[in-house]
Amino acid sequence: xxxxxxxxxxxxxxxxxxxxxxxxxxxxxxxxxxxxxxxxxxxxxxxxxxxxxxxxxxxxxxxxxxxxxxxxxxxxxxxxxxxxxxxxxxxxxxxxxxx
Amino acid sequence: xxxxxxxxxxxxxxxxxxxxxxxxxxxxxxxxxxxxxxxxxxxxxxxxxxxxxxxxxxxxxxxxxxxxxxxxxxxxxxxxxxxxxxxxxxxxxxxxxxxxxxxxxxxxxxxxxxxxxxxxxxxxxxxxxxxxxxxxxxxxxxxxxxxxxxxxxxxxxxxxxxxxxxxxxxxxxxxxxxxxxxxxxxxxxxxxxxxxxxxxxxxxxxxxxxxxxxxxxxxxxxxxxxxxxxxxxxxxxxxxxxxxxxxxxxxxxxxxxxxxxxxxxxxxxxxxxxxxxxxxxxxxxxxxxxxxxxxxxxxxxxxxxxx
Numbered sequence: 001x002x003x004x005x006x007x008x009x010x011x012x013x014x015x016x017x018x019x020x021x022x023x024x025x026x027x028x029x030x031x032x033x034x035x036x037x038x039x040x041x042x043x044x045x046x047x048x049x050x051x052x053x054x055x056x057x058x059x060x061x062x063x064x065x066x067x068x069x070x071x072x073x074x075x076x077x078x079x080x081x082x083x084x085x086x087x088x089x090x091x092x093x094x095x096x097x098x099x
Numbered sequence: 100x101x102x103x104x105x106x107x108x109x110x111x112x113x114x115x116x117x118x119x120x121x122x123x124x125x126x127x128x129x130x131x132x133x134x135x136x137x138x139x140x141x142x143x144x145x146x147x148x149x150x151x152x153x154x155x156x157x158x159x160x161x162x163x164x165x166x167x168x169x170x171x172x173x174x175x176x177x178x179x180x181x182x183x184x185x186x187x188x189x190x191x192x193x194x195x196x197x198x199x200x201x202x203x204x205x206x207x208x209x210x211x212x213x214x215x216x217x218x219x220x221x222x223x224x225x226x227x228x229x230x231x232x233x234x235x236x237x238x239x240x241x242x243x244x245x246x247x248x249x250x251x252x253x254x255x256x257x258x259x260x261x262x263x264x265x266x267x268x269x270x271x272x273x274x275x276x277x278x279x280x281x282x283x284x285x286x287x288x289x290x291x292x293x294x295x296x297x298x299x300x301x302x303x304x305x306x307x308x309x310x311x312x313x314x315x316x317x318x319x320x321x322x323x324x325x326x327x328x329x330x331x332x333x334x335x336x337x338x339x340x341x342x343x344x345x346x347x348x349x350x351x352x353x354x355x356x357x358x359x360x361x362x363x364x365x366x367x368x369x370x371x372x373x374x375x376x377x378x379x380x381x382x383x384x385x386x387x388x389x390x391x392x393x394x395x396x397x398x399x400x401x402x403x404x405x406x
Contacts, residue, residue, distance in 0.1 A: 006331055010297055010345035032304040044305025046166050046321075053170055053316060057294070061173035068176040 010060065017059035024052035166306075170316040172287060172294035179356065183371060185364045186357050192220040193336055194354025197347050201328050202278070205270065207258040210279035211358050214252040219357065226252055233257045271311050273324030282352070283359045289352050291317065297348045299327040 018025070028048035035043040178187045195216065198208070213230040217223045230250035235257075237248050250257075259275075260266040267274050282288030295317045302314035302321070312322040329344045329351075336342050357363075 006341045006343050008331055008343040008345055010343075010348075028303070035305050038305070041305075041307075045303045046306060049303035050165055050170050050316065053300070057170075057173040061175050065176045 013060045013063050014056055017056050017063070020059050021052060021055035024048065024055050028052050166321050167319060169319040169321070170294075170298075172290045172298075172317055174287075174290055175293060177289060177353075177356075179353070179363070183367060185367075186219075187353055188220060189338065190350045190353040191357045193338070193340065193347075194350035194352070194357075195220050196336065197329075197334050197351040198278070198354055200334050201347075202351070203257070204259055205266075205275040205325075207260070207275075207277045208256045208279045208358060209258055209277055211256050212252070213250065213254060213256070215361065217252065219361070220354075223252070230254055271324060275325070278355055278358065280359045282356050288359070289356050292355060293348050293352045295323075296329050296351070297344055 028045055028051070031045040031048045035045065178190070179185060198206075213226050216229075217226045221229065230252055233250040233254070234247045235250045235254050236245055238245070240246055260269060263274055276284075282292060285291045295315060298317045299313065299315055302308060306314065306321065308314045308322045312324055313326050314321055315323045329347045331343050334342045334347060340346060360366075
């Protein structure tokens with residue numbers, strides 16, 4: 001079970017959700033470009049930043065819900081899966097299902 | 100928005116003081132009242148303009164509110180969410196370990212005693228051993244002096260600072276809140292705390308945070324005094340679970356949820372039982388009411404006109 005290098009599941013899910021949120025990311029990058037020359041300090045891209053991260057968050061929590069639903073499904077199947085998934089919210093581990 | 104409304108009020112008052120309720124038809128057709136009509140026409144236009152500026156200023160205020168309210172946190176599927184779901188007690192145990200090693204240096208949990216942990220996360224012996232590790236100041240002895248003794252189960256969890264002023268002084272003016280009720284004290288508390296702890300990111304372009312604060316989009320305003328505390332492998336779990344940032348976040352929020360609502364499991368059991376029983380009682384009551392009223396509801400009235 002011991003991983004030499006632990007992968008933070010949230011970061012992994014955020015990265016895998018990137019393709020789904022290309023549009024707000026492009027909007028944010030366009031905004032960054034727009035305000036690049038600004039020296040007044042008044043311009044910022046909080047709106048586009050929030051839109052992008054909201055999209056990522058929604059996708060991540062949905063992935064977790066789907067993974068959790070899968071776990072419930074397998075639990076009711078009485079299926080002793082050899083999967084060893086640790087998504088941070090739950091752990092699918094053979095010993096857990098051996099009750 | 101406030102300015103627009105104020106201007107509207109002033110103009111309305113001036114309009115009333117002049118000619119009260121000039122009918123529109125006469126305003127259009129009259130020639131003698133042209134001077135008055137012209138000025139009231141200008142006033143009407145000014146009113147409309149004030150209204151529009153009011154609306155526009157409202158919209159700009161709304162966009163500035165985005166950072167003010169913080170980024171909305173998503174809803175995560177907590178294992179204790181369901182109508183009959185209990186806490187993940189292994190997670191509570193790990194979460195207490197995270198709290199002790201990462202958070203307790205700044206955050207107090209002054210409403211939790213060591214005895215509360217017995218049967219929830221630790222055995223009595225383990226809790227006693229944990230309590231004995233701390234030093235507690237106890238009441239005056241026979242000589243009238245305060246003395247220190249090792250902790251007991253009845254003692255509260257230790258506080259990092261003597262009082263709020265000391266806490267603020269040690270943290271640049273910011274007070275690390277007591278965490279005993281934090282998941283109930285914040286809107287959507289469980290999801291908010293998890294999102295906050297795992298959501299430290301680079302600020303958006305154009306936003307600069309002053310020295311001493313850190314950017315966190317979920318924190319109202321965006322600038323939080325607490326630095327990022329959860330890093331991979333910061334804690335070594337007793338049960339060997341890999342301590343990723345998300346795992347530690349989940350465990351500590353489970354612990355904080357339990358701390359704020361220790362009665363949750365009993366409450367859910369009681370709720371399920373009583374809602375079920377009262378539903379049966381409702382059916383019985385409905386039947387009984389209809390039974391008693393059937394006499395009246397099934398009567399027939401004959402209207403007989405006597406000739």
